[in-house]
Amino acid sequence: MSSLNIDTATAHTAKAIAVFDIDGVIRDVSGSYRRAVADTVEHFTAAAYRPTAEDIDQLKSEGCWNNDWQASQELIYRYFETQGQTRSQLALSYDELVDFFQRRYRGADLENPDQWDGYISQEAILAEQVYFAQLSHDQVAWGFFSGATQGSASYILERRIGLRQPVLVAMEDAPGKPDPTGLLKTVTLIEQQGILPGLPVVYAGDTVADMQTVQAAQAQKGDRRWLAVGILPPHVQHAADYAATYRQKLQAAGAAIVLENITQLTARLIHQLI
Template identity: 65%
Template sequence: MKSKAIAIVVFDIDGVVRDVSNSYRRALADTVEHYTEASYRPTQDDIDVLKGEGLWNNDWEGSQEMILRYFEQQGKPRSQVTIDFDELVAFFQSRYRGTDPNDWNGYISQEPLLLEVNYLEQLSEAEIPWGFFSGATRGSATYVLERRLGLSSPVLVAMEDAPGKPDPSGLFAAVEQLETQHGDALKPNLPVVYAGDTVADMQTIVQAAEHYPDRKWIGIGVLPPHVQHSADYSDRYARKLMKVGAQEVLSNIQQLTAKRIRQII
């Protein structure tokens, strides 16, 4: 018997499932500050400007780019700036994961959650398959999904599993895994909803639609907590997500109920 599923839903994690404004972003700022010898520490707005370019979903690469741009502004060409990327990653991780490899004690341990398990259970009750596609490392993503939320081996495509966004390969992989998991119960070619909080997330859904135009691909923007302290900033951030492909923008992912999904589709 075919399920009543009306769509497949895939979630980004950072800014959607967990608030990373004082963890990933703090580690990024720490890293830039360290490599510029405390001469420059990017603000949340600075990081948003970088993320708004749609090219820096990977925070290690984003850290490096901000360091290089700082030195360029000081008149030093980036070709003359030496950064050992592996050392940069290690420094970043020492802040984000912490100093204990077995019991992470860094910023990750303090991340507020942005959804509750019963929200996902409600989607399951509505026979809506769901999974995750994130630019976070598998270790970091698994930490929040399994250890914090208590999920049991959810469908997850992480940094190590696919090219970075806006390449849609990871989204395709998550959808394929969900289709395999649910087997013949799903109708073929169900619409896909992807919820994310960045320009790169929305560009990912746009590229997915370009690759497979016969399928319906719907981008749902989510306002990360750090932009919601100002109504004007929230509005500008939402407009930017809409401009690059979001069909609508929510202030919290749990507003994307089964009923709302039906309305959107």
């Protein structure tokens, strides 16, 4: 896969840009990031509270907890508040929390991807290289904007899927969602590959914050069309009622359409949406 996300000979004829969130969209994080959240909260509450998937979803539905380290911290704070303690009373070290989380997620060696044997090594991939190659062939340029760290996101995109230097804006590169800065930056990087400016942008994500990010981008850069596409993450699809409720939350937050798998977002559907 070329580092250019669309063939250079047809770059000037691209008709749309697709930007993808990663967690819950490109990879299943129910047994990795979310498991690490639960482990972290359980550890720092001395095993008094382990959040369920529904607890984590409820927090994320507020639209401001895309960062899983901060989400873990917030769940810990809220638990102790139910026990009559204030946040100022707690001696909770954020750095220690992050370190514990990362050792569960990445493994004992935090810096060497070749040695990562934590939860990240077990993540199911939800889109293969051929999917992105087909988008390029069908004149859709693409890239990634994720709240994951650069290391984690690159591990999945390059090592697990086999993409070569894809456009990626990660946690270290932009403010957290729903701030649209990262999405706007991703689009700019894609356009720098020779794509015509001003093309419609589709952003696919699995959280309320993802949908709100698109609305914020539209408000800031209304000279082009922005569309939010909701993706139901795998963990919500085990129960029809829960999936329906999750779908409704994404739609209420601005999703133009909600799909069950990212590979349903074909170039044909993208062209229909725009």
